[in-house]
Amino acid sequence: MITIRDVAREAGVSIATVSRVFNNAEAVATDTRREVRAVATRLGYSPHGTARSLITRRTATIGLILPDLYGEFFSELIRGVDHAVRAQGYHLLVSSSHADRAEVDSAMALMRGRVDGLVVMLPERQQAQVPLVSGRLPLVRLGGAPHNGDADAIVVANRDGARAMVRHLVSLGHTRIGVIAGADANSDADERMSGVRDGLEDAGLGEDALLRVAGDFSEASGFRAAREMLRADPRPTAIFALNDAMAIGALSALRAEGVNVPADIAVAGFDDIPMAQFLDPPLTTVRVDISAMGARAATRVLSHLGNGPSGSGVEIVPTTLMVRRSCGNPGAWSPTIPESLA
Amino acid sequence: MITIRDVAREAGVSIATVSRVFNNAEAVATDTRREVRAVATRLGYSPHGTARSLITRRTATIGLILPDLYGEFFSELIRGVDHAVRAQGYHLLVSSSHADRAEVDSAMALMRGRVDGLVVMLPERQQAQVPLVSGRLPLVRLGGAPHNGDADAIVVANRDGARAMVRHLVSLGHTRIGVIAGADANSDADERMSGVRDGLEDAGLGEDALLRVAGDFSEASGFRAAREMLRADPRPTAIFALNDAMAIGALSALRAEGVNVPADIAVAGFDDIPMAQFLDPPLTTVRVDISAMGARAATRVLSHLGNGPSGSGVEIVPTTLMVRRSCGNPGAWSPTIPESLA
């Protein structure tokens, strides 16, 4: 390994001078600077990040802790975080597949001394537990519902999104709506269900307008739920699955039964994954800009590190209603801004 | 910040003893060890990664440099790398959005002293250029075609996969096959096109069996290409798009023209993205296990670091032919192993 010493010796200067060249270059005479740079390049020297971090007390790295990496959701998320973080000259340390709270805590411990701040997304069902404690590291929690102990958090407007979707369906004339609910103790699912009830209430519709069937966010559960709804009386004219995987399952079930979508039954989803826009049967979804959400979380952490404007508290990421206008024409989606819910 | 000193003082031992407790714990008396652990927990101490790295000369981190993070491809890739890397107790430092070679080189320089090894995927069109040089860091290149200067690389069996698909289509009775080609100077696209010609040659079919239309790997280009093919004479009975995005575009075009898939025209793709399996019109694809590819790259790097069995050179990741057996039944895919191509 070639160190700052080698460069100093070769250039006939002290290591302090070499260091200055690589940091505040102005403080060095032009000739010296040029010579040092030349030697450094010739020797293939570049500063040692770890050693530098030790003395400067900053790693220029943000840690990202995720429950999993499956599907496009996380790639979008990482993309957003990566983008925001790199814009400020930071690196991104990713740690994933943490199924429970103990693993998250150990991942956080492992990151001590390696990162300047943390973005943490907890596994489902672990949201409402003991608050995250990160010592003196800035930490931003991502996803789920807002809860006590959140100093900083970025969450999705699950409730507003579901409410907007129900209002949209009602405005199309649907008065009997099948909702495929999510897993128990899943805060996203709970929030979305609350939004559904809000929407029905807004429209002045009663309990009989809602046909609720349980699901578990899997494609298969959506398939089963939709099949069950077809046998209901009265049969719904619209199906709203509380995530996209279930919506896809529902579409398969409807086609298997020869139901025309959306002429006979409209299908709507809640966008965990951008994939839905490629589906062939028209699917209206509540769209969440995952990438933007990741970027916001990163920006928040960076703000605590003195980069950019400061801020704190819980921030809610808005959702957008996406309606497919035409079929058979790739990319022909147009966004519809949700009606104001004030 | 709470350091090893604090723990030592509080526990009434030397810092050497505390250090030993956290490393080779056996060399410490049971009582001492227990006391130290207790104090450390009470104080919330955990070793400082950076400082430890400096002296041990290992960061326990693998760097992953990617051209982009868009779509499910990269999330699958990261998942594979992360999995392999964590299994050996390593961290993952991700750096992305490197559009050209200069950015890749600078990302590599920035990672010096922060990682023990590198997995690098070059941007398209940059594959055949100057070899990557990483100093003494183990480096594994990912994707594209094998080329000179590759000490270690993991590449996809693009050619074999495309060949297998053509043989499959021919075996179904197709003698006129439309191929939607990929972007110029894209080594993946080139390799796949070669495979197509191999397959036709295997089947003893001549040039007139092939209808080649250019695309650029985008959904829109697949849409246009398929529409063009419908007007060809003789019209193909099967369309093979050299990536999935184009295959999806082709499906849209066929439906817009009222063509029945696969009864009138069969459609096949090449799987960059797992998404394809959720599509409604049956789509046969050459499937690449991206996640496994990432894991292999990571494993290779780790092997140079002394973890696991050693190995080097170019490794080719096989592909699998995926045929949809039935419609309307989610998850009803079954893999077909490609015929031996020896």
Next chain:
DNA sequence: TTGTAGGCGTTATCAT
């Protein structure tokens, strides 16, 4: 079994 001390590569402080 435990403590002492030197050093990992760099930056910051204080001289010159």
Next chain:
DNA sequence: ATGATAACGCCTACAA
């Protein structure tokens, strides 16, 4: 403008 030197937090011979 430049140089000598003490940290940064930790690990590891070597000594006790």
